[in-house]
Amino acid sequence: MGSDGYVPLFETKKVKGNVIYKLFAVSIFFGICLILVYRYSHIPREGEDGRWAWIDCLWLSCGSVFSGYDEVQFPRVDVFVCKADPTIEPPILVINTVLSVLAYDYPTEKLSVYLSDDAGSDITFYALLEASHFVKEWIPYCKKFRVEPRSPEAYFLSISDLNDVNEAKEFEAIKKLYEDMENRITRAAKVDQLTEEQQSKHKGFSHWDSYSSIRDHDTILQILIDRRDRNARDIEGYSLPTLVYLAREKRPQYPHNFKAGAMNALIRVSGKISNGQIIHNVDCDMYSNDSQSVRDALCFFMDEEKGQEVAFVQFSEGLKNVTKNEIYVAHFE
Numbered sequence: 001m002g003s004d005g006y007v008p009l010f011e012t013k014k015v016k017g018n019v020i021y022k023l024f025a026v027s028i029f030f031g032i033c034l035i036l037v038y039r040y041s042h043i044p045r046e047g048e049d050g051r052w053a054w055i056d057c058l059w060l061s062c063g064s065v066f067s068g069y070d071e072v073q074f075p076r077v078d079v080f081v082c083k084a085d086p087t088i089e090p091p092i093l094v095i096n097t098v099l100s101v102l103a104y105d106y107p108t109e110k111l112s113v114y115l116s117d118d119a120g121s122d123i124t125f126y127a128l129l130e131a132s133h134f135v136k137e138w139i140p141y142c143k144k145f146r147v148e149p150r151s152p153e154a155y156f157l158s159i160s161d162l163n164d165v166n167e168a169k170e171f172e173a174i175k176k177l178y179e180d181m182e183n184r185i186t187r188a189a190k191v192d193q194l195t196e197e198q199q200s201k202h203k204g205f206s207h208w209d210s211y212s213s214i215r216d217h218d219t220i221l222q223i224l225i226d227r228r229d230r231n232a233r234d235i236e237g238y239s240l241p242t243l244v245y246l247a248r249e250k251r252p253q254y255p256h257n258f259k260a261g262a263m264n265a266l267i268r269v270s271g272k273i274s275n276g277q278i279i280h281n282v283d284c285d286m287y288s289n290d291s292q293s294v295r296d297a298l299c300f301f302m303d304e305e306k307g308q309e310v311a312f313v314q315f316s317e318g319l320k321n322v323t324k325n326e327i328y329v330a331h332f333e
């Protein structure tokens with residue numbers, strides 16, 4: 001707790017008992033070295049059982065010593081995706097943005113994604129439910145093939161042909177999965193209605209039983225992927241980021257204050273669910289085109305010297321179809 005009563009995002013303190021700490025650190029270091037030496041000197045010989053399992057173990061030990069350490073210190077990050085207009089921001093576009101941030105290269109147990117839906121649309125909720133299934137395949141695929149960008153639509157458009165046969169096969173499989181999902185979502189959006197079967201897939205749809213209009217409804221809040229749930233795993237068994245749908249309460253007699261109002265509601269809700277130290281905001285029509293974005297921003301926030309002075313990091317926007325006279329140099333070449 002800071003002197004002014006606020007909890008700082010992080011702080012740097014001088015360690016007391018430095019000598020004891022150093023002795024402890026050195027003993028741990030020697031302990032790790034001895035484990036590595038033991039593992040190296042006991043590798044089963046060529047032809048003996050368990051040779052590759054042993055080598056794998058050795059590899060994993062080295063990996064955790066040299067790369068895993070930093071991630072322990074990473075802060076929790078809450079990503080807010082804001083959405084309002086169901087026609088100019090169609091559900092499939094929103095879902096591409098959500099998938100691009102769900103697939104960030106960041107420890108999944110520290111990543112939570114919130115979709116704020118100011119249109120309070122059951123079709124958008126349905127689209128998010130579909131995305132919560134698709135992401136179980138999408139994240140492992142992105143990791144395996146180091147996909148960039150991680151908006152599926154933008155990625156599929158960027159690939160013309162693949163030389164590797166296996167990679168091409170997996171590409172076709174994931175593309176087919178995406179297109180099937182896209183068809184279901186766009187069909188539902190076109191008729192602006194969900195079938196009974198679609199609605200039976202999640203208890204959250206019951207919120208719309210008492211829903212009267214965009215401007216007059218209760219809060220709709222559903223956690224679609226909950227990191228505390230042991231079954232929230234991708235197809236390879238790794239845990240998934242948290243995924244939340246929120247349509248904040250609206251009443252005709254109160255102003256809702258547009259995006260700023262949505263962000264306020266998101267802060268209150270996320271504070272109870274994941275309470276991330278860092279909040280990352282994207283508009284729903286702006287997918288993230290770099291899976292390293294969160295890590296990049298953290299370079300500023302976690303800088304030992306200047307980090308305390310940084311409260312806000314702004315990424316530049318890349319726009320398509322801008323006019324020739326666009327003055328912010330925000331267009332894609």
Ligand SMILES: O=c1ccn([C@@H]2O[C@H](COP(=O)(O)OP(=O)(O)O[C@H]3O[C@H](CO)[C@@H](O)[C@H](O)[C@H]3O)[C@@H](O)[C@H]2O)c(=O)[nH]1
Pocket residue numbers: 082083084085089116118257258259262282283284285
């Ligand atoms: O009641 C509302 C109205 C808008 N939005 C969302 O706010 C974002 C921005 O609104 P938009 O009308 O699309 O504005 P743009 O001009 O496209 O966006 C730019 O300008 C906005 C207002 O200055 C900034 O907030 C945005 O970050 C910036 O990209 C979008 O994701 C909307 O879905 C809401 O969540 N609730």
Ligand SMILES: [Mn+2]
Pocket residue numbers: 283285
């Ligand atoms: Mn916009």
